[in-house]
Amino acid sequence: MLKAMIRLQWKACWHIVVTLSAAALALPIVSVRTGWRGTGEHLPRFLIELQLWGLFYPAMAAVTAVVLAAAIWASDRRGHHIYALLLPIPRWRYVLLRYLAGLGLLLPVVLALWIGAVIATASLDMPPGLRQFPHSLTAKFALALLLLFGLAFAAAAASRRALGIGFRLLGLFVAVHVAVILLDPGTNLIWRVVSALATWPGPFAPLGGRWMLIDV
Amino acid sequence: MSKLTLLACSVLGLPAIVTAQDASAWRDSAYRITAELRVVRDSIAREESGMEEIARRPGLLVSATTKYQPIAAEVLARFDSTRRRWFGEAFPAAEGFRIVLRTGDRWSTRRRGGGEHSLMIIGLPDGEAASRVSPLVRESELRGPEEATRSFLDQFGRMMMGATGAPLQRWIPTGIPLMISDAARREAAMYALVTGDGPAQRDCVTGVLAACGYVLGLRESATPDPGAKYLPLARADLLLTALDLGGPGAWDRLPDAPGASIEAHLAAAAGMPPDSLLARWRNGLLALRPDHGPLDVPTIAILLGWSGLVLIGALGIARWV
Numbered sequence: 339m340l341k342a343m344i345r346l347q348w349k350a351c352w353h354i355v356v357t358l359s360a361a362a363l364a365l366p367i368v369s370v371r372t373g374w375r376g377t378g379e380h381l382p383r384f385l386i387e388l389q390l391w392g393l394f395y396p397a398m399a400a401v402t403a404v405v406l407a408a409a410i411w412a413s414d415r416r417g418h419h420i421y422a423l424l425l426p427i428p429r430w431r432y433v434l435l436r437y438l439a440g441l442g443l444l445l446p447v448v449l450a451l452w453i454g455a456v457i458a459t460a461s462l463d464m465p466p467g468l469r470q471f472p473h474s475l476t477a478k479f480a481l482a483l484l485l486l487f488g489l490a491f492a493a494a495a496a497s498r499r500a501l502g503i504g505f506r507l508l509g510l511f512v513a514v515h516v517a518v519i520l521l522d523p524g525t526n527l528i529w530r531v532v533s534a535l536a537t538w539p540g541p542f543a544p545l546g547g548r549w550m551l552i553d554v
Numbered sequence: 555m556s557k558l559t560l561l562a563c564s565v566l567g568l569p570a571i572v573t574a575q576d577a578s579a580w581r582d583s584a585y586r587i588t589a590e591l592r593v594v595r596d597s598i599a600r601e602e603s604g605m606e607e608i609a610r611r612p613g614l615l616v617s618a619t620t621k622y623q624p625i626a627a628e629v630l631a632r633f634d635s636t637r638r639r640w641f642g643e644a645f646p647a648a649e650g651f652r653i654v655l656r657t658g659d660r661w662s663t664r665r666r667g668g669g670e671h672s673l674m675i676i677g678l679p680d681g682e683a684a685s686r687v688s689p690l691v692r693e694s695e696l697r698g699p700e701e702a703t704r705s706f707l708d709q710f711g712r713m714m715m716g717a718t719g720a721p722l723q724r725w726i727p728t729g730i731p732l733m734i735s736d737a738a739r740r741e742a743a744m745y746a747l748v749t750g751d752g753p754a755q756r757d758c759v760t761g762v763l764a765a766c767g768y769v770l771g772l773r774e775s776a777t778p779d780p781g782a783k784y785l786p787l788a789r790a791d792l793l794l795t796a797l798d799l800g801g802p803g804a805w806d807r808l809p810d811a812p813g814a815s816i817e818a819h820l821a822a823a824a825g826m827p828p829d830s831l832l833a834r835w836r837n838g839l840l841a842l843r844p845d846h847g848p849l850d851v852p853t854i855a856i857l858l859g860w861s862g863l864v865l866i867g868a869l870g871i872a873r874w875v
Binding site: 380381382385430433434437465466467468469471473474475477478481482484485488489491492495496538539541543544547548549550553554 | 744745746747748749750751756759760840843844846847848849852853854856857858860861864865867868869870
């Protein structure tokens with residue numbers, strides 16, 4: 339059944355996967371080629387540029403996750419889940435199959451990024467002291483993609499009712515935040531939540547670290 | 555009035571009038587500046603007299619106005635500990651020193667200040683010839699004990715550098731970077747070492763100590779085109795490494811070689827041959843390079859853990875309608 343699900347999703351999303359894979363292949367190559375000058379000239383500038391290019395890796399993971407998660411559930415939403423209801427399997431198993439098939443769609447993107455990273459670093463004459471991290475960077479991208487895809491997938495898989503409850507809770511939180519700010523201007527609830535999510539051990543903490551293909 | 559008379563009046567009379575007006579303007583300006591200076595001096599004196607002594611340590615005491623009294627004792631403890639690490643028992647002058655960090659009212663009419671606040675560390679005996687500074691600093695520099703300690707150390711480091719000979723001051727024109735943390739300074743120096751792209755800089759990374767001596771401004775190069783040298787931050791890091799390696803009394807040994815090269819001064823402070831110092835400095839910085847790439851074990855654990863939780867949540871909240 340998983341094979342059938344993968345085939346179904348591939349038919350619906352192959353053009354998106356190919357486009358994202360091409361972008362993933364190009365990202366490391368372009369990031370290195372635009373800054374590299376011969377045998378390691380202007381290294382500090384090159385590394386700073388590479389660090390800025392590194393911002394595109396989590397961004398790429400986020401775009402891939404959101405686009406693919408939305409595409410995976412698009413057919414179910416269009417058909418009001420009738421196809422799923424016809425299947426003689428419990429709901430959670432159907433969702434799990436969709437998720438695993440979705441992971442299969444992520445693989446070409448990760449593979450393309452790995453190939454791009456290897457190509458980008460293979461021909462460089464690295465000066466002593468600098469090291470290349472094509473495999474480590476790809477593994478980090480894959481794990482970040484796994485997390486972001488999971489979040490986007492959960493949001494896409496949720497019913498309208500669940501999404502409605504989520505949005506109401508969000509609105510309530512913003513209202514409480516405004517009330518707290520008015521009573522005590524020194525307390526910023528939104529900032530606290532964002533900080534908790536973006537710092538250890540929050541889920542987004544790893545997205546903000548260094549994404550260096552080449553580093554000291 | 556004839557033209558000749560008019561010309562004579564212009565030549566002889568006008569300069570005298572203009573001079574008289576200029577002199578009165580200068581005099582008024584001098585009176586005004588004097589009055590402003592008196593106000594400022596009185597204000598400083600009033601604030602200093604409003605200070606209370608908070609704590610003492612051997613040879614040191616700290617005083618503060620009300621605002622900074624809660625952090626004063628901790629600032630003194632931190633300052634004393636770090637000062638001893640780099641400079642031992644040395645003071646910038648035999649008669650001690652006085653550092654007053656002031657915040658509050660600025661020399662501006664555009665904003666209304668809330669009065670002036672001060673935090674002061676005194677190195678005893680605080681005699682007439684003691685080194686003294688009293689800068690007006692940003693409030694953020696005294697926000698907490700850590701920031702305040704760094705600000706005091708920065709001023710103290712400037713005083714200590716001012717007490718050294720001119721060659722050392724020329725070698726590190728920017729002073730000792732005590733305002734930033736040890737870790738930040740070492741990381742910046744490590745990046746400077748590893749990413750230097752001149753021929754001698756690359757040789758230094760690979761372990762040619764003569765090249766390290768050149769790029770740090772300690773020796774002349776034996777090669778015709780050695781390229782650029784390191785920034786003063788790397789030199790300051792070498793100085794602090796020498797002081798660290800030298801242990802107690804390292805700063806006192808720094809000027810022990812009169813007329814000698816900077817390299818000899820540093821070697822005297824570190825208590826080891828110059829090449830050993832350079833090798834220890836280089837190896838220490840190279841050891842700071844991250845031992846893993848962009849991905850480490852905690853990151854893997856976090857990403858996998860949260861992914862699992864999210865999947866469980868997705869399976870739970872999924873509904874058909």
